[in-house]
Amino acid sequence: MQRFPHYRQHEQMDCGPTCLRMIAAYYGKRYSLERLREQCHISRLGVSMLGISEAAEKIGMRSMGVEISFKQLKEDAPLPCIVHWNQEHFVVVYRCTEKQVWVADPATSKLKYTAEEFCRCWTSNRKKGQDTGIALLLEPSPEFYKEEDDETDNGFQGMGFMLSYIKPYKQLVGQLFLGLLLGSLIQLILPFLTQSIVDFGINNQNLNYVYLVLLAQLTLSISNAGVGFIRGWILLHLGTRINISLISSEEHEEARRTFLNQQRGMEQMMSDLSSARIQEASLRQGCWTH
Template sequence: MDCGPVSLKMIAKFYGKEFSLDKLRSITFTTKEGVPLLAISEAAEQIGFKTVGGRLTFDKLEKEALLPCIVHWDQDHFVIVYKVKHKGVFRKQSKVFVADPAYGLISYNEEAFKEHWISTKSDGKDKGIVLLLEPTPAFFKQEGQTENRGSLKFLFGYFKQYKKFFVQLFFGLLLGSLFQLIFPFLTQAIVDTGIANKNVGFIYLIMLAQLVLTVSRMMVNFTRNWILLHISTRINISLISDFFIKLMKLPMSYFDTKLTGDILQRINDHQRVEQFLTARTLNTLFSFFTLIIFGIVLWIYSFKIFLIFIVGSIVYVLWITIFLKRRRLLDFK
C-alpha cells in the first residue's frame, strides 16, 4: 500500500534529501487501495522533481531512461529501477537491478523483469509504464524532513525498571556456562582415573557429581526461563498498552487510509521486537558463551581439533547466512 510514497522517499534520498514517510503519504493522498502513478508524479513535483510518465520499451529503458526511475510492477505495485547492466559477450541478457519496497534490493535478468513490468503492446512492441524523475534546483534548495528515529531509546525505556532481573539472567548465563565447562573434565576423570585404576568408588563419586551438576543446571535454566518469561510478559503488556493508547488518540482520517491487517501487523511487530530483545538475544548470548567455552576446552585438549572446530563453525555460519537469504527470496516470490 505504501510502495508509492516509499519509492519516492528512496529516490529523494538517492539525491541527498530525506523526507518523512508521513509527509509523502499526505501529499500522495494514500488510501487503503494505494496510490496512482499520477499522484506520485504530482507529489514528486511538489518536492522539487521534474517528472515524465509514459510507456517505454525495454530498449528505451535500458539505454535512454534517467535512473533511478519508478516502474509499474505486476499491475498493482511500484518499484525502483536503479541500474541496468547491458548484455555482452559473457552475458546473454541484460541484468536489471531493482529496489522493491516490499523486499529490498533484488536483481532480474531481462526476461524475468519483462514478465513483471510489461503491461501493453503497441506498434508491435512490448511496453511498460515508467515514471522518470529529475531533480530541479528547487529540490536541492529546500530542507529535508528527517523522521524521528529515537526508537532504541524508546525501547530501552521499557527495560530500565528490570535491571535487577537482567543481572540475575546474566549470572544464570555464566553459571550455566560454568556447568557446561565442568562436564568434559568429569568425563575425562571417569575414564582416565576411575576406569584406568578400576576405582569403582571414584567412578560413583564422579557420577554423583555429574548428577548434582545436571540437577543444578536444570534448576538454573528453569529459574532463568521463569525470569525471562516474567520480563517478556511485562514488557509486552507495556508495549501493547502504549500502542493502544496512542492508537486511540489518532484522528479517524488515519483509519480511513489503513487496512485492518496493517494495524494487526503492527501489534504483531511489537511482540516480535520484544522477543528479539529478550529471548532471542539471550539465547544468542548463551550460544556465544557456549562456543567460547567449548573452544577453550578443545584448545586445551588438541589444537588441531580446535582448528577443525573453528573452521566448521565458520562454514556453518556462512551456510546459515546463505540459506536465510535464499529463504527470504523464496518467501518473497
C-alpha cells in the same frame, strides 16, 4: 557505484510513497513516509502514478510518466525511476543492463532480475512491434536541493520519542545522576585521604589521625559501594520499565496497522459488492426493457 538505499513499506498501499522516498534518499534527501504518503493522496484503492508524480514535484523533482520499451528504459531513461509492476504495484529500477535489471521492491528487498523476468512483470502493452511498460521518470531540479527534508526533524523526533518514554520516570533519572555525581565525588576524595595519612599521620607519628582517616576511607568506600548498588538497581528498573513501554507501544501500533488493513480490505470488498449489484440491476433493467 553509489549504494542505492532501500526502505520497506509499512502498509499494503505504501508502495508508491516508499518508492519516492528511496529515490529522494538516493539524491541525498531524507523524507518521512508519513509526509510523502500525505502528498501522494492515498485513497482506499491505493496510490496512482499521478499522485506519485504530484508528490515528487512538491519536493522539487521533475517527473514525467511515459510508456516505453525495455531498450528505451535501458538507454534513455534516467535511473533510478519508478515502474508499474504486475499491474498492481510500484518498484524502483536503479540499474539496468542488456541482460540484468536491479530493482528495489518496497514490499521485499533489493532484487536482481534477468531482462526476460523483468519484462514479464513490467510490460503491459505493445507499440510499434515492441513490448512496452509504464514508468515514472524522475530527476532532481535545483529546487529539490533547496527544499527542507526531514533529516533534522527525524533526529529531534527520535530524541523526542525517547524522551517521551523517559519523562514519566524523571525522578528516577534525577536520582541516577545524583548517584553518579556522589560516586565520582567519593572517588575523587579517596586519593587525597590516602595522601593525608602519609603527610600528617605517618610523618607526625599521629596514630589517632591515621585511624580517623582510615575509618573515613572505610566509610566512604562502603558508601560508594552502596551508591553503586542503588544506581545499578535504578538503572535496571528504569530500563525494564522503558522496554515494557516500548513493547506495549509496538504491539499497539501493530494492532492498529492490522485493523487499518482489515478495514481497507473490507471497504474494497464492499465497493466491489456494490459495483456488482449495480451491474446486476442494470442488466435486469435491460432485460426488462427488451
